[in-house]
Amino acid sequence: MSARPGGTGPEDEWTEIVSGLEDVRRAGDRHLAGPRDWSPEEAVFGGPPAGADDAREDAQDDDAPYSPDPGPVTQGLSRGALLSWTVLIGVPVLLLVLGLMPGSLPWWAVVAGLVAVVGAIVHLLTSLPEDRDDLDDGARV
Template sequence: MSEREPSQDDAVWQDLVARLESAESAPDPQSPSADPQPPTAGETPSSPGATQPGTGTPAGPRDFSVPADDDEGFVPPEPAPLGTGDPLVVLAWCGAAGAPLALLLMAMFWRSAPFAVIAGLVVLFIAGASYLVSRLPGDRDHGDDGARV
């Protein structure tokens, strides 16, 4: 390959710079700054063609402002108090979940636990789990589409 002379490289470089400067100075027909109209009602600040107010520069995605909520009159209902559950169901959950946890802790920290305590916790687990299973619905309502309010 033959090398170019430095004067040829300089001439090519100057030509390139001149073309880029002329392209930057020419107004772009798709540029938002060429259209000084404010955004219309359906146009958001992040949509193409929108400009920042007062500056004329294109708006970016971080220039988006959230519109005000129209749900000023909505007041959510008060939640039910935590202790209003069925006492038998709460006791069954304590037995079904608490007995295995107590057995695990006893296996780690109290290896010489009496057999009566271990048997009592097993019975408590079985009683709580069987009560919870017995309260499950007996059949499924197949006519329901699943949408409930």
């Protein structure tokens, strides 16, 4: 490769780029020992931003492990919903396994299984929340 007319070659430019990225690499290394005594804003912009003391306190909080707030989705199922889902999944599997075994399945077992599955579906549908915000598309952040 030939050098540019300005006197800098590609190797010199590459060395300059790599030395500029050294600060970025150090900012991403979380395994370095000791607390950071500089912020990424200082490395990029050359000085502390306005309100740097507050930013340092927030940065220390950012290094703490994140534990999400358990929302209504992760709080678990009610006993009725858990029983309904168990019946909805378990009874057809049980009927299938019993149907594959030698001998015939009694008619009352099939009817009882179907009634249980229909009851589980009805319970799950009636326990759905009825109030819904028209502007809510269901997305969570």
